[in-house]
Amino acid sequence: MLVIPNLIQVALVVLLYYVARMAARPATTVLDKILAAEWASKYRYQTGLIIKPLLLPVAWLALAGVEHLVALKLGWPAGITAFATSLLTAWVVIRLLLNFIADPWWSRAVAVFVWSVTALDIVGLLDPTLEIMDRLAVNLGSFRLSLLVVAKAIVVMVVLLWMANWAARMVEGRLKRISQFTPSQKVLFGKLSRVMFVTLAILVGINMVGIDLTALHVFSGALGLGVGIGLQKVVSNLLSGVILLMDRSVKPGDVVSIGGTYGWINSIGARYVSVVTRDGIEHLIPNEVLISTPVENWSHSDRLVRQRLPIGISYDSDVHLAIKLAEQAGGEFSRILKNPAPRCLLKGYGDNSLDLELRVWIEDAEKGVSNIKSEIYLRIHELFAQNNVAFPYPQRDIHVKGPVRLMFDGTLEPPEPEHFSGAVEGGSVDLKP
Structure with a gap:
C-alpha cells in the first residue's frame, strides 16, 4: 500500500469521491424538480427513498469505473481502483436490493453487514477473518463458544425471527378474514401462532449454530426457580x-x-x-x-344499556304533563332506541319536589353516555319552560315563638334568644309571629 503507484491510486479514488459529491448535488436538485411535478406525486416518496441515497455512490462508481478503464488502456497500475470499483458495485447493488426492507434502520444494518462480508471476500480477507474469529473462544464444559459461533448465532437468529414474524403476520391477516371466528378467538389463535413460530425459530437457530439441544435441560431447574421467584x-x-x-x-x-x-x-x-x-x-x-x-x-351478552335520568319538578306543576314531555324529549334523539321506548316514572315525593326518573335505552355506549344525557336534559329544560313546568327550589320555614316588636325603622326586633328557633339555609324566609 505504501508504494508510489498504489498511493497515487488511493489519492485518485479519494479525489473522485469529492468530484462525485459535487456532481450529486445538482443531480439531487434535478430529481427534486422532477418529483415535484403533479404526475410524479404517487412515486415521490418511494423514489426519493430509494434513488436519493444512491446518487452519490452511483456517481462515484461511474467515475471510478472510467478511471479504471483508462488505467487499463494506458497500462497504468489499476489494482486499487479495481478493488474500489468492486466494492462500490457491491454497495450499490446491496443497497438497491435491501431497499425492499420497510424499516430504514434494519435496511441499513443489513446492508452494512452484507457489504462488509462481500468486501472481505473481494479483497481476499474473508477466510483469515473467520479463522481469527474462530480462535477467539472459551470452553464452557464440553461446549466451545467462539466469536464466530456468536456471530453466526446472531445472523441466524435475526433471519429466522424475521421469517417467524412474517409468517405470524400472514396467519393473523388470514385469521382476520375468517368470519366464523369471534374477535377473541382471532386474537388468541394469532398470539398462539406467533409464539409457536418464534419458539420454532429459536430452536432451529440453536440447532443450526451447532448447540446441542439436549444441553438445555441443565437450565430447566434455574428457569423454574426464576419463574417461581421473579416471574410470578x-x-x-x-x-x-x-x-x-x-x-x-x-x-x-x-x-x-x-x-x-x-x-x-x-x-x-x-x-x-x-x-x-x-x-x-x-x-x-x-x-x-x-x-x-x-x-x-356493558356489551358482554348484548349491547343494550339503560340510562336513568332523575328529574325533579315543583309540587304545583302538572305531573302528567311533565311525564309526557320527558318521554317526548327522550324519543327525539336517534341514539335512543324506540324499542324499548323511553319511559318516565314518578319515583316519590321529595322534600322540595316530585321526583321523576326518565329511563332510556342505547346500544352504542362506546360513543359516550354523558353526552347523550346532557342533550336529553337540555331538551327537557326547553320543553318544561315552554309548557310552564317549574323546577323546584329548596325551601325552609322559620318558626318564631314569642312576641315580635316592630321597630320605628320598619325592621323586626327578634325575641330573646331563648324564644328563637329554626335556621335559614336558603330559599325564602317566612316569619310567623
Whole structure:
C-alpha cells in the first residue's frame, strides 16, 4: 500500500469521491424538480427513498469505473481502483436490493453487514477473518463458544425471527378474514401462532449454530426457580390473557368499567388489556386484574344499556304533563332506541319536589353516555319552560315563638334568644309571629 503507484491510486479514488459529491448535488436538485411535478406525486416518496441515497455512490462508481478503464488502456497500475470499483458495485447493488426492507434502520444494518462480508471476500480477507474469529473462544464444559459461533448465532437468529414474524403476520391477516371466528378467538389463535413460530425459530437457530439441544435441560431447574421467584406476575398475566381469550368474557370493542376506569377495550395483549377512555387516555390493565376483580362489561351478552335520568319538578306543576314531555324529549334523539321506548316514572315525593326518573335505552355506549344525557336534559329544560313546568327550589320555614316588636325603622326586633328557633339555609324566609 505504501508504494508510489498504489498511493497515487488511493489519492485518485479519494479525489473522485469529492468530484462525485459535487456532481450529486445538482443531480439531487434535478430529481427534486422532477418529483415535484403533479404526475410524479404517487412515486415521490418511494423514489426519493430509494434513488436519493444512491446518487452519490452511483456517481462515484461511474467515475471510478472510467478511471479504471483508462488505467487499463494506458497500462497504468489499476489494482486499487479495481478493488474500489468492486466494492462500490457491491454497495450499490446491496443497497438497491435491501431497499425492499420497510424499516430504514434494519435496511441499513443489513446492508452494512452484507457489504462488509462481500468486501472481505473481494479483497481476499474473508477466510483469515473467520479463522481469527474462530480462535477467539472459551470452553464452557464440553461446549466451545467462539466469536464466530456468536456471530453466526446472531445472523441466524435475526433471519429466522424475521421469517417467524412474517409468517405470524400472514396467519393473523388470514385469521382476520375468517368470519366464523369471534374477535377473541382471532386474537388468541394469532398470539398462539406467533409464539409457536418464534419458539420454532429459536430452536432451529440453536440447532443450526451447532448447540446441542439436549444441553438445555441443565437450565430447566434455574428457569423454574426464576419463574417461581421473579416471574410470578408475568406468568400469571400470560395465563390470564389466554383464559380471557378462551372464555370470551371480554373482547376488543367491549365497553367495560374496571376499578373506576370506564372505556372500551382496544386490544388484548399477552400481558395486559388496553382500555381507551372517552378522554383518549389508554389504560394498560394487567390481565390478572380482569380475572381477580369484578368487571362491568356493558356489551358482554348484548349491547343494550339503560340510562336513568332523575328529574325533579315543583309540587304545583302538572305531573302528567311533565311525564309526557320527558318521554317526548327522550324519543327525539336517534341514539335512543324506540324499542324499548323511553319511559318516565314518578319515583316519590321529595322534600322540595316530585321526583321523576326518565329511563332510556342505547346500544352504542362506546360513543359516550354523558353526552347523550346532557342533550336529553337540555331538551327537557326547553320543553318544561315552554309548557310552564317549574323546577323546584329548596325551601325552609322559620318558626318564631314569642312576641315580635316592630321597630320605628320598619325592621323586626327578634325575641330573646331563648324564644328563637329554626335556621335559614336558603330559599325564602317566612316569619310567623
